Amino acid sequence: MKKQKSNSNSTSNNNKTKQTSTVPSSNTCTLIKTSRNSVNWFDEAQEHILDEVRKLNQYKPFTEEERGKAAEQMKLLATSSDTKGIKFTTLALHYQYYQTKFKKRSLLLYQVMEYFLKTSFKGLPPIISVKGLLLEKVKNGSLAGSEFKEIFLYNFLQNLLQKDTLKITSIGGGPGNDASCFVVLYENYLKKLYQNNIKLDNLKIDCVLYDLEKSWKNYLDRLQLIVNEEVMSLTFQRCDVTKDFENSLNRHLKENVNEFDIFIFSYVCNETSYLCKQNDGIFWKNLFENAKGNSIFVFVDVIDYSKKALLYIENIVKEFQKKEENQQYIYLSYWPNLSNLQAEVMVVIKHEQV
Numbered sequence: 511m512k513k514q515k516s517n518s519n520s521t522s523n524n525n526k527t528k529q530t531s532t533v534p535s536s537n538t539c540t541l542i543k544t545s546r547n548s549v550n551w552f553d554e555a556q557e558h559i560l561d562e563v564r565k566l567n568q569y570k571p572f573t574e575e576e577r578g579k580a581a582e583q584m585k586l587l588a589t590s591s592d593t594k595g596i597k598f599t600t601l602a603l604h605y606q607y608y609q610t611k612f613k614k615r616s617l618l619l620y621q622v623m624e625y626f627l628k629t630s631f632k633g634l635p636p637i638i639s640v641k642g643l644l645l646e647k648v649k650n651g652s653l654a655g656s657e658f659k660e661i662f663l664y665n666f667l668q669n670l671l672q673k674d675t676l677k678i679t680s681i682g683g684g685p686g687n688d689a690s691c692f693v694v695l696y697e698n699y700l701k702k703l704y705q706n707n708i709k710l711d712n713l714k715i716d717c718v719l720y721d722l723e724k725s726w727k728n729y730l731d732r733l734q735l736i737v738n739e740e741v742m743s744l745t746f747q748r749c750d751v752t753k754d755f756e757n758s759l760n761r762h763l764k765e766n767v768n769e770f771d772i773f774i775f776s777y778v779c780n781e782t783s784y785l786c787k788q789n790d791g792i793f794w795k796n797l798f799e800n801a802k803g804n805s806i807f808v809f810v811d812v813i814d815y816s817k818k819a820l821l822y823i824e825n826i827v828k829e830f831q832k833k834e835e836n837q838q839y840i841y842l843s844y845w846p847n848l849s850n851l852q853a854e855v856m857v858v859i860k861h862e863q864v
C-alpha cells in the first residue's frame with residue numbers, strides 16, 4: 511500500500527464532527543448485498559464497522575487527547591518503522607485504523623487473490639500431471655509465473671475435493687478487513703470455480719481470525735453481519751506469531767492448523783519481525799511443518815520495508831524443501847509481479863505430490 515502520511519489536524523477535524531451514523535446499529539443492521547462493484551461493497555462494509563466503533567464509544571466524540579495518542583500510534587504503521595508491534599487497545603485507535611485501513615487492505619487482498627483465481631482453466635491444470643517436472647523446476651529456479659498460477663489453482667481446488675467448505679484463517683487479522691474480501695471473491699470467482707470444477711453448488715467459507723489483541727473480538731458480531739453468515743462464518747481466537755505452538759496463546763492454532771486450506775498474513779510479518787527472529791522463527795517452522803498438504807500461505811506487507819522479513823520466512827521455506835527427503839511435499843515460494851499494488855506479496859504453497 512502507499513505510505514499514508516499522518517495528518518493529525520485532518521484526523522482531528524474528521525472526529526470533531528458529530529459521530530452519528532446513517533448506518534443502522536448492530537441490532538438492526540441489514541446484510542450488505544454483495545455487488546460485483548467491489549469498491550462500493552468495501553465502502554459500505556467500512557461504514558458498518560466504523561458505526562460499531564462509534565456505538566461502543568456510546569456515540570461520543572473522541573477527545574483531543576484520545577485522537578492524538580491514536581494518531582501517534584498510527585504513524586508507526588504509516589511510516590513502516592514498527593518491527594515490534596503496537597498495542598491496539600483503545601477505541602480511538604480502532605476508529606482511526608478502520609477509517610484508514612479497512613477498505614484499502616480488504617481491496618488489496620482481493621486484488622492479490624484475484625490475480626491467482628482469475629483463470630480460464632477448467633479442471634486441474636496440466637503441469638501437475640508431469641511427474642518430476644515440478645520438483646526439477648523448483649530446484650533449478652525455472653518455474654514461470656504462469657506455471658505457479660496453475661499450481662496455485664491446482665492446490666486450491668484439491669482443498670475443495672469431496673467437501674463443501676473452504677477453511678481459511680487470517681493470522682494477525684483480528685480487525686477482519688482481510689477476511690471480509692472473501693465475500694466479494696466468493697461472488698466473483700470462488701462460487702464459479704467450485705461449480706465448474708467440483709460440480710457442486712453450495713460452497714461455504716469458514717474463517718478463524720487469530721490475533722494477539724483480544725479487543726478485536728468486540729467487533730466479531732458486526733463483522734459476521736457484514737460478511738453474511740450464509741456465505742462465511744467467523745470466529746475469533748488469540749495467537750502470537752512470535753511464540754512456538756506450545757505457547758498457551760497458540761493452543762487453538764496448534765490443534766486446528768491441519769484443517770486450514772488458506773493462511774492469510776496481511777501486514778503482520780514486518781511488525782513482528784524483530785521478536786520472530788529473536789525466537790529463531792519458531793512459529794514459522796511449526797506452521798510449515800504442521801500445516802496439511804496443499805496448504806496455501808499468502809503474505810502481503812508494506813512495500814520495500816517488509817522485504818527483509820519476508821525473505822527470512824522464505825529461507826525457512828527453502829530449508830524445509832531441502833529436508834524433504836521422501837518428496838511427499840514440495841515447498842514453493844513465489845513473488846508475483848504486483849508492483850502496481852504498492853505492496854510486497856509472497857505466496858507459499860505446501861504442494862503434496864500425487
